[in-house]
Amino acid sequence: MTQPIIKLKNLSKSYGDAVIALSDVSLEVEENSIFGFLGPNGAGKSTTIKILLGLTRPTSGSATIFGHDIRRDSLAIRSKIGYLPQYPHFYDHMTAREVLDFSMKFYFSGPQPLLDDRINLLLDLVSLSNKADRDVKGYSGGERQRLGIAQAMVNFPDLLVLDEPASALDPIGRKDVLEIMEKLKEYTTIFYSTHILDDVERTSDTVAILNHGELIAQGPIETLLESTDGILYSVSLSTEGGDLTPTREKLLTYDWIGSIDQGKNGDWTVKVTDEEMAERYLLRKLLEDEQIRVNQYSRVKYDLEDVFMRVVAD
C-alpha cells in the first residue's frame, strides 16, 4: 500500500471573523497519483496550496508533506516540491534559460554542465528550446505556463503542485499542458487545482471537491462517478400490446433489482444492487419475452460535471 505524501487534518484558514477561506479540510494524497483539487473560483484551492508551501499560515489544524510538518519544516518540504503558481510571473529581464538556471540553483550548486543538460531537457519537455534565449517578457500566456511547469520540475520533485495549470490557456495551450502532465505522471506525484472538469476527468486518479472552503467530496474518480445513486441502467422498451407492466413486475421479483423508475418519455431507469448479476442477466431477462423490443440499453454513467453540480448544489 502506498503512503500518503500529503496529509491535511482539520485545516482551517480565516481572515478575521468575516472570511472563512478553509474550514476543517482533511485529505490524503497518495504517492504517484494525480490528485485533482476541484472547486469553483474562490473555493479555497489556492489558499490550501499556499498553506502547503508555507506562503500562508493556517489558522488551525495541521498538515504534513513527506511526514514533515508544514509549519516547522517548510524549508525541507520546499526542497522536494515543485510549484507552478496560478499566474506565473518571472523576472522580465531573464530569458527562459536564465529562469531555469536561477530556479535550479536554489537546489543544486553544480556541476554546471549537468545543470545545463537538465535545463535543455526541460526546455525540450515543454517545447521552448527555440525560444530559450529570449526575454520572458515577450512570452505568451501559454509559453509562460509551460516555462512555469519547467521551472517547477528543475529539481525533479517528488511532488509537483500546480495551481490552475491550464485555466488561463486557449484550447491548444490547455492540451499541451495536460499532455505534459500526463508525461510527468510516471515520475512524480501531481497535486493540482482546477475548476475545469474535463481536465480532471481526463488526467486525475483521485479527486477532492472543495466549495466555500469545505471539502464536500473526495475519492478515486471512478468511485466518485459511480457512487451517488448506485448502479443504474437506462432501458427503452416497446411492445406490440403496449403494456409493459407484467415485465416490470416480473423484473422486480429479482432480489438484485432495487427499483424501476419510469421517465416522462417512457424509458426505464433500473437500479440494481448486484453489479455482476445485472451484467449477466438483466438484458437476458428483458429479452425472454418475445413481444418486447429493446430499443436502447445502457449502463448509466455520470460524468464529473453531474457529480460536481450535484455536490456543489447540495
Place this chain on the structure above:
Amino acid sequence: MDNSELIPVQQAPAIRGLSNLLRSELKSWWKTRKWISYSIMWIFIINIMVFLLFSIDVPGQSDSDVIRQGVIFYAIFAFISSSIGVIISSQDTIIGEKQSGTAAWVLSKPISRRSFILAKFISDFLGIITTMIIFPGIVVYLQIGLLHGTWLSIPGFVTGLVLLIINAVFFLSLTMFMGTVFDSRAPLLGISLGFLFGMQYLTSIDERLIEYIPYPIGNPVLSDPLIVQAIYQESLWTIIPLVVCSLFAVIFMIAAVMRFDREEF
C-alpha cells in the same frame, strides 16, 4: 529522473538561497542597462546643477570661498537628490514583487525570507550608492579640480561621500521596511518623502530634535552641513545624526525581516 549526480546546495537555513538571490539581484543592476541609465541620469542631475552653481560669479569672493560655497551647494543638493533617488528607486523593491507574484514564486523555493530581504538590500545598496553617490561624487571632485585648479583632499572627499552613503542607507532601510508593511506605493512614498521634506519642521517642535534626524548631514544647521565639514576635514559639530541614522537603519532592517516573516501571500 534522479538528482544523484548533482551537488545539493549546502547553506545554513537562515541564509538559504542568499547567494543565488544576490547573484540574480546584482545581475538586474549590472547586467542590464539599469546602472548605465541611473548613472547618466544622476550625473546629469547633480553635476549640471553643481556646475551651474560653481559658475556663479560673486564679486569680492576669493576662489576658496567660491569653492566652499559650491561644496555646500553640492552637499545640500546631493543629500536631497540622493534621498529622493533612494526612495523612488527602491519603492518597488518589495512591493513590486508582492504585487506581481514573483515574491510568492521565489519564496516557494527552498529559501529563507531573510535571504530575500537581505539580497534586495545588498544589491540596491551597491547599485544606489554607486550610481547616485559615488559616480556623481567623482565627477564633482574632477569638476572642482579641473575648473578651479583646487584639488580637495581625497580622504576628506571620500569621508563626505561616506556620510552621504549613511544617509542613503537610512532611507533605503526605511523604504524597504515600508515595502514589507504596505502593499501599495502611495503610503510608502507618502511616509518616506513626508519624513524627508518634513524633517526641518521637527525643529519647530523642539530644536534639539534636529540632532536626532539625518537633516544636518546635508544641510546647514548651526554650522555647515556635516558633509562639508568632512570634505574639508574639519571636526564635525555633531556625530549624533550619523549614529542615529546607522542605528535606525539596523532597526528598520530587523523590523523589515520580522515583518516579512509574517507576510502572507
